[in-house]
Amino acid sequence: MPDQLTDLVRFAGDLVGGRAGDWDAAGEIPRESITAAAAAGVLCAQVPTEYGGLGLTSTGNGRLTAHVGSLCSSLRSLMTSQGMAAWSIQRLGSRGQRRAYLPRLTGGELAAVAFSEASAGSDLSLIDTEIVADGDSVVLSGRKVWTTGAWYADLLVVFGQYAGGAAAVVVPTATPGVTVDRVPDPLGCRAAGHATVTFDSVRLPAGAVLGGAGQSVELLVTTALTYGRLSVAWGCVGILRGCLHVVTAHAKVREQFGKPLARHQLVARHIAGLAVDEHTAAAAAEHASRCWDERSPDMVVAAVRAKYLASTQAARGAGTAVQVLASAGARDGDFAARAYRDAKLMEIIEGSTEICQLILAEHALTTSA
Amino acid sequence: MTTSTDRSAEPGSAAGAEASLLGFLASRTKKDWDADTDLFASGGLSSLFAMELVVYLEETFDIEIAGADLRLDNFRTVTRMVSLVRRLAGSGSA
Numbered sequence: 268m269p270d271q272l273t274d275l276v277r278f279a280g281d282l283v284g285g286r287a288g289d290w291d292a293a294g295e296i297p298r299e300s301i302t303a304a305a306a307a308g309v310l311c312a313q314v315p316t317e318y319g320g321l322g323l324t325s326t327g328n329g330r331l332t333a334h335v336g337s338l339c340s341s342l343r344s345l346m347t348s349q350g351m352a353a354w355s356i357q358r359l360g361s362r363g364q365r366r367a368y369l370p371r372l373t374g375g376e377l378a379a380v381a382f383s384e385a386s387a388g389s390d391l392s393l394i395d396t397e398i399v400a401d402g403d404s405v406v407l408s409g410r411k412v413w414t415t416g417a418w419y420a421d422l423l424v425v426f427g428q429y430a431g432g433a434a435a436v437v438v439p440t441a442t443p444g445v446t447v448d449r450v451p452d453p454l455g456c457r458a459a460g461h462a463t464v465t466f467d468s469v470r471l472p473a474g475a476v477l478g479g480a481g482q483s484v485e486l487l488v489t490t491a492l493t494y495g496r497l498s499v500a501w502g503c504v505g506i507l508r509g510c511l512h513v514v515t516a517h518a519k520v521r522e523q524f525g526k527p528l529a530r531h532q533l534v535a536r537h538i539a540g541l542a543v544d545e546h547t548a549a550a551a552a553e554h555a556s557r558c559w560d561e562r563s564p565d566m567v568v569a570a571v572r573a574k575y576l577a578s579t580q581a582a583r584g585a586g587t588a589v590q591v592l593a594s595a596g597a598r599d600g601d602f603a604a605r606a607y608r609d610a611k612l613m614e615i616i617e618g619s620t621e622i623c624q625l626i627l628a629e630h631a632l633t634t635s636a
Numbered sequence: 637m638t639t640s641t642d643r644s645a646e647p648g649s650a651a652g653a654e655a656s657l658l659g660f661l662a663s664r665t666k667k668d669w670d671a672d673t674d675l676f677a678s679g680g681l682s683s684l685f686a687m688e689l690v691v692y693l694e695e696t697f698d699i700e701i702a703g704a705d706l707r708l709d710n711f712r713t714v715t716r717m718v719s720l721v722r723r724l725a726g727s728g729s730a
Contacts, residue, residue: 359706478703478704483683485686490687562694563691564660567684629682
């Protein structure tokens, strides 16, 4: 596996090829680049080989995700979305649904996951998107906002109310009644294709409902988000690595008052803080992935902890990077400026910093004597 | 890992599954629970904990919980989880 991972890391590096700043400025990644990543299985690298996936462990996929995150958080966000879609299908779908959909996600088609609505952000119990059974089909109605990757997606995994509970349904974006509107000028991950998606009485085969029954919305969402949180955590490790790289490179050569910035103690303190943040974020992500790979029940809270730690530290670290680079880091599209905007969004998605704090506090209260 | 000692639990035995689950709950929450206590009632456990229970049950009893079975009601009490385990493990012969 180490060889496979080395090859994938090289593949991802070649794919980005120093163009992340251009993609950010354009607000778009060329479709052929995303499709190439999808067809190589890189966007959902944990899908088992029996479904055409790369079959990476969570740890392996995490390291790949961190590498992409150190280059381009928009492409990394698409890994999070496609990976979450694949995981939802794998985890919630029947064997037949896995066989039907997963090879498409590892074969070049693009997918996104739609949770949030105008009135249902952190409180997903309020979602009012409806999936209504009608003979051997279902009809989907509602509107989802800020769906990462939806602008590029061929398939959407949409969470809605269904049969007295909730369910996720797989929706081809080409289905009549589906409208995808690009979110103009997002703060960060500008090329990640955030979109508002409207479903106007979209008719789908009943077999598109994952698991085919009403389920607990909390369990469904926690299932999908656990993957997403871990992916975001690893992506933030990548942001911190990228920040550490540009900061140390700059501080070694930029001289003021007759010595390199790195020899100024206040700058050295920034570098130390960044280095520790990168290290602890990586340790938290490694731990959570190990829990995932060992199928330990701890994986659920470990993913929240890693996401919380890595995203808050990435936001802080990116601020530090801009501060140390100063004018050299203030040009939009350059790594530090992108990291500054991208990292802030990571504190919001897949459970905001505050929601993570509530979950972690609740967990501490129930698991401590 | 935390579940290694529970692998000896007999899914076919309701008593074994119940003892295993009560042990898991006690070790995670540092308090004892009755088999019929509503775990999610006020002052009880979170839906995040419900997900931990899903992972625990799947790994310990080598079952897969999906579709209609992913209802909170199935995890509300130890007794209900034992029923779920016995049904999914196909232990009708036990």
